[in-house]
Amino acid sequence: MAKTKTKDPETILTETLNQQVANFSVLYMKLHHYHWYVKGENFFTLHVKFQDLYTETTLHLDTIAERMLALRALPTATLKDQLQLASVSEASGSETAQEMVQTLASDFDTICTELTEGITVAEDHDDQPTADLLIAIRASFEKHRWMLEAYLAT
Numbered sequence: 359m360a361k362t363k364t365k366d367p368e369t370i371l372t373e374t375l376n377q378q379v380a381n382f383s384v385l386y387m388k389l390h391h392y393h394w395y396v397k398g399e400n401f402f403t404l405h406v407k408f409q410d411l412y413t414e415t416t417l418h419l420d421t422i423a424e425r426m427l428a429l430r431a432l433p434t435a436t437l438k439d440q441l442q443l444a445s446v447s448e449a450s451g452s453e454t455a456q457e458m459v460q461t462l463a464s465d466f467d468t469i470c471t472e473l474t475e476g477i478t479v480a481e482d483h484d485d486q487p488t489a490d491l492l493i494a495i496r497a498s499f500e501k502h503r504w505m506l507e508a509y510l511a512t
Contacts, residue, residue: 367483372431374476375422375488379433380443381469382419386412388465391449392458400455411462411502418495425491445472459506466503470496 365373389412396404423433434440441448446465453461473496480489 371479371483371485371488372426372429374479375426375431376434377443377445377472378422378476379419379426380440381446382415382422383440384444384446384448385465386415386419388449389415396455396458398455404455404458414498421491425488459509463503463506463510466499466506470499470503473499
């Protein structure tokens with residue numbers, strides 16, 4: 359009977375955080391892409407919104423990476439690795455403004471689900487600072503998801 363290796367809680371927490379570093383890195387570039395290439399009647403509204411979102415995203419990215427470093431873990435720092443680890447995908451380059459918003463709403467939903475899982479892992483590991491950090495990010499992204507979905511309903 360082969361023994362299966364179970365991961366220790368620190369490894370699980372590190373992998374959870376690292377996936378979010380990857381997600382936020384990919385999301386940051388996607389938001390820049392959308393900011394640069396959005397077209398149409400909602401250009402002025404979306405151009406500014408995408409800039410606001412990538413500005414916030416970079417802050418969350420840095421905070422998560424620095425939390426990993428404080429935990430003596432190394433965040434992923436190459437685009438190749440981030441694209442492999444991320445749950446969200448990069449922009450295709452052919453999205454309409456409506457598709458951009460829909461994709462972001464879906465990405466935010468995915469990230470919120472994963473942040474919820476990360477909060478549980480952090481709490482199970484008695485790591486309240488990490489849980490608090492992820493809770494704050496999730497709350498912000500839940501609000502953005504709601505706003506993007508409300509925009510799509512118009």
